[in-house]
Amino acid sequence: MTASFKERYRNVGVVAGASEGLGAAFARGLAARGLDLVLVARRADVLEALAAELVAAHGVKVRAVVADLADASFTDSLTRATGDLEVGVAVYNAALSFTGPLLDLPLEDALRLVAVNIQGPLRFVHALAPPMLARKRGALLFMSSLAGFQGSPRLSAYASSKAFITVLGESLWSELKPRGVDVLVSAAGAIRTPGYLRSAKKDAPGTLDPSEVAELSLTHLGKGPIVVPGAVNKLARFFLGRLLSRRAAVGVMASNTADLE
Numbered sequence: 001m002t003a004s005f006k007e008r009y010r011n012v013g014v015v016a017g018a019s020e021g022l023g024a025a026f027a028r029g030l031a032a033r034g035l036d037l038v039l040v041a042r043r044a045d046v047l048e049a050l051a052a053e054l055v056a057a058h059g060v061k062v063r064a065v066v067a068d069l070a071d072a073s074f075t076d077s078l079t080r081a082t083g084d085l086e087v088g089v090a091v092y093n094a095a096l097s098f099t100g101p102l103l104d105l106p107l108e109d110a111l112r113l114v115a116v117n118i119q120g121p122l123r124f125v126h127a128l129a130p131p132m133l134a135r136k137r138g139a140l141l142f143m144s145s146l147a148g149f150q151g152s153p154r155l156s157a158y159a160s161s162k163a164f165i166t167v168l169g170e171s172l173w174s175e176l177k178p179r180g181v182d183v184l185v186s187a188a189g190a191i192r193t194p195g196y197l198r199s200a201k202k203d204a205p206g207t208l209d210p211s212e213v214a215e216l217s218l219t220h221l222g223k224g225p226i227v228v229p230g231a232v233n234k235l236a237r238f239f240l241g242r243l244l245s246r247r248a249a250v251g252v253m254a255s256n257t258a259d260l261e
Helices: 002-009 023-032 043-059 074-082 107-135 156-179 196-201 210-218 231-243 246-257
Strands: 012-016 036-041 063-068 087-092 138-145 181-188
Touching: 002 087, 002 181, 012 074, 012 107, 023 036, 023 087, 023 210, 036 043, 036 074, 036 138, 036 181, 036 210, 063 074, 074 107, 074 156, 087 107, 107 138, 107 156, 138 156, 138 210, 156 181, 181 210
Parallel strands: 012 036, 012 087, 036 063, 087 138, 138 181
Antiparallel strands: none
């Protein structure tokens, strides 16, 4: 599997939002498949520690790009870091979230979320996809969420941004697949990331470890536009999207997000 993955996508993986949790799990999964890495996040010390771990464990080369993904200029840093590399897999994992009624929180919080969760993926694609298209080889992987399939009270800005990501990824899958570039949206449920553990009082049904989500997502590359990691989460998507009315689905989400802090 490792050899075929590297043969298909070649030399380098990029992970945006790579400092901890799911982003670090994606970095470990790509390194285990033999890809060198470019890791993008805000915290230099955490990136450097992860880079050292991956070099020691897998013998890969790692470049750390310290950048704020809410800042439009992050693509300049990314382009400089990847200009001499053949990027085969690009993962946009970065995301901001906050909980609570939208109008109880500052508008600036929502606008920063839009910058990272919506504008960021667009900039990321424009920076990294053109060379893939020129080579007729590569893959883009976007992290979305089950929260984006219907209204999700107390997560309204986050859920809306994930709906955008899902539709963007599915659209790019159709546009780019004939040109040799695979696109995948991974729509996850709850993940035991540091952020989730800080906000949730207990595991939601179907909660997965970051390593499980990353592995299932990377394994699914090239097999379709969307994957929902975990059997419980697949059932939840079917139940909310096919069996319930939109009104009822929003009600279920409201009860699920009521305890988030």
